Ligand SMILES: Nc1ncnc2c1ncn2[C@@H]1O[C@H](COP(=O)(O)OP(=O)(O)O)[C@@H](O)[C@H]1O
């Protein structure tokens with residue numbers, strides 16, 4: 001059980017991060033899958049950030065130097081897209097800009113797994129996956145696949161996440177009923193969110209984009225920025241569900257709730273604990 005003062009510290013951190021994203025409106029380049037482009041962009045706009053879905057390899061040398069953070073998601077990967085992802089990741093890493101890798105559906109194929117491992121070699125700041133994705137990446141073997149959905153609880157992936165964080169140097173975030181964030185030493189659990197968020201495609205992708213926006217405004221503290229992004233997205237889901245009749249209206253209310261989040265709702269709902 002966290003002490004009241006620890007909870008207050010987390011709540012203040014989450015609210016300060018959200019306020020900063022709104023004030024500074026970071027430019028977030030997203031090279032994401034076709035399914036998620038709309039929801040990722042709308043999530044970033046609602047949070048106060050500025051999304052740009054720029055993915056052509058010929059545009060990266062001009063555009064990527066201007067961004068504040070990058071999000072790469074392999075959900076609909078093809079051999080044609082991989083060079084863009086690598087080029088953008090290289091520019092971001094060279095210029096010290098934070099970037100997030102979402103290994104969406106990594107176990108679909110050997111090509112996808114190999115591509116993700118190569119992208120990890122380009123030093124992402126954060127790797128955000130669901131339980132099955134993080135377990136597959138950590139062991140570098142695909143195992144069983146259910147495509148983009150997880151067949152593991154996020155808590156089943158804690159050891160895999162720690163090991164991946166230590167081997168890659170990235171903060172690893174595992175989404176699920178409890179969102180797990182680890183740098184290989186500390187393990188933090190974010191208990192915000194609602195089960196129905198799983199029934200809207202691209203909520204995980206949108207969370208990865210939101211993490212990039214939070215990293216943009218606090219790049220020296222990737223663990224804390226990631227925890228804040230996960231808590232904010234979960235709280236928006238909780239508030240959205242109270243107004244929703246099902247997944248389609250939750251999608252709308254989630255975006256509205258994220259846009260309208262105020263200090264009282266954030267402070268009263270942040271639910272973050274340390275594991276171990
Ligand atoms: N059972 C659950 N209870 C509460 N929140 C959940 C649950 N499952 C997923 N979420 C939330 O839904 C969002 C997307 O996570 P997830 O479904 O794991 O991603 P993905 O779509 O990549 O598999 C996250 O904000 C996560 O916290």
Ligand SMILES: Cc1ncsc1CCOP(=O)(O)O
Pocket residue numbers: 033035036075076104105148149200201202203204205206
């Ligand atoms: C359904 C689907 N198929 C390939 S990518 C994708 C979207 C996955 O989104 P999320 O990881 O957020 O569930």
Ligand SMILES: [Mg+2]
Pocket residue numbers: 102104105129130148204205
């Ligand atoms: Mg996903």
